[in-house]
Amino acid sequence: MIKLPVSANNRAAWTIFRQNKGAMIGAVILIIILILAIIGPWISPYDPARQFTNKILIPPIWSPAGDFNFFLGTDDLGRDILSRLLHGARLSLQLTFTVVLIAALSGILIGAGAAFLNQTLRSLLMRIMDLLLSFPSLLLAIAIVAIIGPGLPNAIYAVVIVLIPQFVRITQSSISDELNNDYVMAARLDGASSLRLLSHHVWPNITPALTVQLTFSFSTALLDIAALGFLGLGAQPPMAEWGTMLSESRAFIQFAPWTMTLPGLAIFLTVLSINLVGDGIRDALDPRLNR
Incomplete structure (x- = not known):
């Protein structure tokens, strides 16, 4: 489960988060998805690229025409959908984590530097x-990929560029607000440097806002990466990425709906769980609720 540092404020925040049923449900779903993403390659029945040419478009096992060897059925090339979803979970979440980490580090550094620049700059x-x-x-993101060219690396660059301004804005505005407080002025008069002000006085007070932004950025990044893959601008076939799986299944939505419904459901549940957790974190860290 989620553990917070032992302090009165954090214990109060955890209590509020735990009482939020939606946030707890989202946390459970997200933990299950993360576990499946981690162990997916070891528990997947088959290689995600393996084709069973005599088992094309087999429906899931709950269908009368299903095959127990293919729990969630197969796609138009005879590939096991369960295996592709499990491998796709790791790939999609790895890409999302990488994009958000790079964007957050870059945006926070730029935003922190901007807060100490002169007014004009x-x-x-x-x-x-x-x-x-x-x-x-x-x-x-689509415009950026259209300029630099399609492909997974360029899609990552595009989503990073899209997310950076969000972190720059919230970091700069949060630091600027804190720098106007009396305790910061007192620290300045005491001879504290800008670096010390940022690390010892300002940073602890802006962490909640950055944590909330970081949480919601995961859902934005996941959706953008999947959308670029769906449009053929991101991950390319035969990669088992959820957005690419959706794109490959468009032609079969009428007579083989499971090929598109299942990866779509995976994206929906992941984004929903992240947003529920983000809402819970935002409410728990809201100072007005922790009085």
Whole structure:
């Protein structure tokens, strides 16, 4: 289960989070998905690229025409869908984690630096960030991939670029708000450097806002990566990525709906669980609820 450092504030936050039924349900679902993503390659029945040419479009086992050797059925090339979903869980979540980690580190560093710039440079940088934030994330990612070319590495770069302004904005605004507080002014008068102010005084107070932003960025990144894969701009066949699996199954939605429904359901449950957990974290870390 989720463990917080032993302190009064964190214990109160954990109590609020635990009382949020939606957040707890989301946490359980997310933990199950993460476990399946970790152990997926070891428990998957077959190699995700293996083709059973005599078992094409076999429905799941709950269908009368199902085959117990293929629990969730097969696709149009005779590949086991369960194996592809398990391998796809690891690939999709690895990509999401990588993208969010790079974007968060880059955005936090840029935002922290911007907070200590002079007014002119800070305003210029923030206007650029606002310009990027004015576009829907997926639309901006598609435009970037269209410029630099399709492919999984370029899709990762595009989603990173899309997410960075969010972290820059929230980091800069949070630090600027904290720098105006009396305790920071007192630390400045005591001779504290900008680095010490940031690490010892400001950072602990902006961590909750960054934690919430980090949580919701996972769902944004997962959806954008899957959407780019679905459009043929991200992961390419035969990679077992959820968005690519959706794209490959479009032609069979009418007479083999499980080929598209199952990867779509995997994306839906993952994004839903992340958002439920994010909502719970946001409510638990809201100072107005911790009074």
